[in-house]
Amino acid sequence: MNTHQAQILEALEGRLQYRFKDRAGLLRALTHRSAVPGDQVAHESYQRHEFLGDRVLALVVAEMLFTAYPREEEGDLARRLNQLVRRETCAEVATDLDLGAVVRLGAGERQSGGRRKEAILGDVAEAVIAAIYLDGGFDAARDFVLRNWKPRMENLTGPLRDSKTLLQEWAQGRGQGLPAYSIVDRSGPDHAPTFRVVVTIDGEAAGEGQGKSKRDAEQAAAAEALANRAG
Known part of the structure; x- marks a missing residue:
């Protein structure tokens, strides 16, 4: 890792409000499949991290809703949950943290506007959750999710969609x-x-x-x- 790359990751850690013990996991969480050779996608891109981060996010948000809405039935909680963990919301968090500026993309994906694509931004947000979880444990990941998703829970307006x-x-x-x-x-x-x-x-x-x-x-x-x- 060169000095410039280290500076970029250090600035990102400031936005994440989490310091990594091993930045290799963070780097992998920022690496799109287009940036690695085809035979290394599973291990060098963020795909596996996104899979894990999706589950950690759902658990933390479910617990948050369970505590915040003690009188709501399962169906209403499920609707709130899915509004908060859907791709659009994850992409909003990624945008707030400027993850698009640091995601590693192949040339073709960069030229097609990959840094602004909702699907990529949403996946990277979940991958970063996994990187924090693997580096610092569940409490660190939970703190990160609560900081970034609790305000969105509190700002949910209008009727819950069916x-x-x-x-x-x-x-x-x-x-x-x-x-x-x-x-x-x-x-x-x-x-x-x-x-x-x-x-x-x-x-x-x-x-x-x-x-x-x-x-x-x-x-x-x-x-x-x-x-x-x-x-």
Whole structure:
């Protein structure tokens, strides 16, 4: 690592409010797959870090919501969770921390505006969470998430979007097919039926729910799919 690179990472640590014991993990968290040879992507790019950071973020935000909203039901908590951990929110955090300026990209990705791409920014934010977790442990990662996500939780305004909408946005944001809902069971008398619905994404079951109407059952299935995704 040369002096200029070390200065860039030191300035970034100031914005992150965390000093790394080993900056190699931070450097990997900032490295897009386009910046490394194809056979080294799994180990030298941020992909594995993004996978881990996504889970750490979901756990910390879930705990934060559980504490902040003691009277809310699971479905409402799941909707808040998915608004806070979705790619757009992660990209906002990355922008606030100016991660786009330091992410390592291949020439083609740089020329196509990769430093401003929402998908890359969101992934890098999650990868940085993983880097902090691996370097300093859960408490350090938790502190980082709370600093950057708690104000966003407190500033959530307007009605919570329904679970079906959030699940559709989640699937589309990852290049997957639209969720499909199927009634797998109908029980009870005609005047008070209960429906059981399964939602699938790209042919795979993602969640199941039941309700007194098809709409309620679909919403319950979508909420379970979102909860499964967050877990």
